[in-house]
Amino acid sequence: MIRVGPKVVFRRFHSLVNPRQVVRIPLNIRAPLQSIQACQNKEQASLDEAPEEGKGRKKTGKKTKKKTVQGDEIDQFGDRGAKPDVEFTYFYQTLKDIVDQYPEDQYVVLIQVGSFYELYFQQAEKHASMLGLTLSKRVLKNHEIPFAGFPDYKLEKYLQIAFGQGLKAVVCDQQTTAQNVIVRPVTRLVTPGTIIDEALRDYHRTNYLLAIQFPADPFKKDALGQKIGMCWVDVGLSQFHVLETNMNELMANITRINPSEILIANDLDIDSLITGKWFPELGELKKYYISRYSLPSVSTPLLDFANRFSENKRLVQSRLDKLSQKEAGAAKVLLHYLNECLPFYKLSFDLPKRSLPNTLMHIDPRAAQDLELTETIVGGFRTGALASIIDKTCTVQGSRLLNTWLLSPSTDVEEIRKRQKYIEVFLNNHIFVQELIQLLRKTTDLGRIVRRADNKRADMGEYLELGHTIMIIDEIHKMVKDCPDKKLVNLVLPLFEKFKEYPALMSLSQSIINTINPQTLRVKIDTNRNDLEVLRKYWFLRPTASPKLAELRDKYDQLELRFQALIQQLSAKFEKCGYQGGFNLIRDPRTTDFVIDVRSSRKSFKSLVDNMDLQLRERTKSSAKFWTMEWQTLGTEMLFVEQEILREEERIISLIRDTLLSLSTELRQVAPIIEFLDVCSSFYLLAWEKGLVKPTVDRSTKFEIENGRHLVVEEGLRGRVTGVENFTANSCALDSGRGWVITGPNMGGKSTFLRQNALIAILAQIGSYVPATKAHIGIIDKVFTRVGASDNIFRHQSSFMVEMNETAIILRDSTERSLAIVDELGRGTSAVEGITIAYASLSHLVKNKNCKVLFATHFGPEIHKLMKDDKELERRTDFYQTTLTRIHDGDLPIDEKLIFDHKLIPGISSHSHAFEIAQLAGFPSDALELARKTYVKATSGLYKD
Ligand SMILES: Nc1ncnc2c1ncn2[C@@H]1O[C@H](COP(=O)(O)OP(=O)(O)OP(=O)(O)O)[C@@H](O)[C@H]1O
């Protein structure tokens, strides 16, 4: 399933990777690069002359009927070596060479020709209609070549459509070599993890490309304990992450990273990996977009990639040297892949950062999904997920950080307390935080702009935003210093240590603000304007940006005065001759001469020609072009000065860009101030608006929640016309080695209670306040869920098999610090077997694993009965039930109504009220009657034996 949001095109690509197909056609862009480079010296590819280029080649001599060259036929020529009965000109041959490299069911090949991107041959036939383009044919001597195209400035739009169809894009940009030869190398291969186009990305979320380095032979039992290397980056940002893990932890780490694309070696048996046949958890890999990739036979040593990092070479190399063998392996694969996908794109990363898994809460892949942390189970939407309720950030980078925290809560008590402290002081300084939020709103994503500037993709507006953002950081800094609350000052001021160390950032900001003219940025500049047009009304820079620019702008203003005077002079003359219409002073795009463009009737032209000293250059029915020496001289002068101004502007901008890039490390170091303050103020807003409390977080084993709530369900109930006005809060008190068994009617709120406790634990450990009146949480290392019976069609497993797989993982991996949420285990098989499996699982988790267990079931009485034989388990287990009230709003028994009050009280519910629920759901009355009668028979022992 592919989701295309308004700005998000490709987060997870849920389509199945067909492993065989991928192995057969490995991702390899070296071949076309080489083939094109080899041709560079010969290429004279200009579209107009292209058809003629076949002249010097061997000809068939046959006069054949015009033939459309189909994709299939080309494949045959290429694959079988059969001699084609068509010969391509050199231009088309090079295009065909590229197109043939990429199977059209996986790739869209977009080749730039002039100011268009075009699709040729089988690519055009296959994709033109999907992209909404007209399929045309280029007619050559004896054949036709299918093609389709669009203007180059619409590239992002078409990439978006191709991505929406699950295709990768091969972009070949037209370039001119130093020898003035036009070449079209593969400039980038756009995959979900290598997106650099702004329109295709949502910067509220990270877009990670993840390389995984498995053990040499992962399909052996002893490989389970072996190390696995992971390395991931977001090409739009600068962090470079590495991690060493093992098979048990791999999926939890992938869930946390939430990559858009995963690189796995070509030679691994992908079938055994992603079907989960070999190691069940890996079945989850199918949810991700997987690219197969292996290093080239001659690969670059990792240390030679030091130039891909922004720090000095020695430091980078020593850091790379310290990576473990597996981490280094993954890093090398990732860097090679990036080199091949984005050969011309400058990527400079921060020093490799190792994630320390033991400082992060392990959220099982199932749990992240079942708890709907960042997206809903059904539809995969953000709305309705926890993130959508708690995210009150006002910057993209803040939102990105909050998402990251949500998928990897901390287990570091000090870190959690630090974040809580911010909420605490913010809650005592409402006015300060409101002002802070107003300032944060005006900031920009520094890291992203630095990356864009590095690649000359940043525009003036972005430079200006960057300049203002630095000013705003300074303003916030001053605001903090001046805050009367010393607690706040002492807490927040250390955040600005780095900022204070870099006065150069302030001068950069000053020079940007003093240089770029914000007025012109508001004017929509037509970037496709005719280069030969003369009057340039909008300059990007202020005239004060340099003395030379001031002088040039002055000169230009003088020329413009002369220009206005000339117009007046001409108008007066024209009027004298009886000509009333308008005219324009332009530069003729065809002849490049400066002319007076007049649009009027023939009669008027005649009077102008007869009465004035104008030279008639061109004449049509409705227009004429005249030439005068005066305009030719003035126009030439204006054009000259305009070009001088543009050159000077470009020089000044490149100076700014150079300064900015020389400060890129510093900029990246101060960027976290904004995102951190933004997330903390988002926590503050949430706590304030929803009445959250500060949980006590420590290293104890306690889990005590007083009057806890489920924020998402609570939000859903708001304003809904139901019997229940508000969310019913419920308490929970667990400890290691204790379990709560929750029973109650269907719809009673069992699952909600289970989930709300897991969510409260996660909220507490990301540093947020929690929805309760009081909470004490001893650090939880892992959260597991086993919720609902869902078939996993991807894995070809039945509901029960999935249920058992997931339960096995919890039974195996939970510790005394873990929280396990088990909802209706055993309902996917026969009743007695289901009950015994549920009972055994509960016993194992509580007694053997000593973990904290919340266990919802409809088998309450049965489990209670079984426990009579195990006093230890009985002692460690509490039974709770959700309550239900019957009310009469009429005189007849039929007027009886069930009210779910969702209150949890001690006890075991023996009744699921399934019939009442079925009735509420509109069950046909005779079917319901039969069910009731059968129930009576069944419970009276009629069906025994
Ligand atoms: N504490 C609560 N306060 C208010 N409404 C609640 C509460 N808990 C649950 N609900 C409402 O009841 C609905 C059903 O809750 P839930 O799915 O948790 O019931 P359940 O006991 O697990 O049912 P089943 O046995 O059918 O799985 C929820 O969608 C929610 O609208």
Ligand SMILES: [Mg+2]
């Ligand atoms: Mg339920």
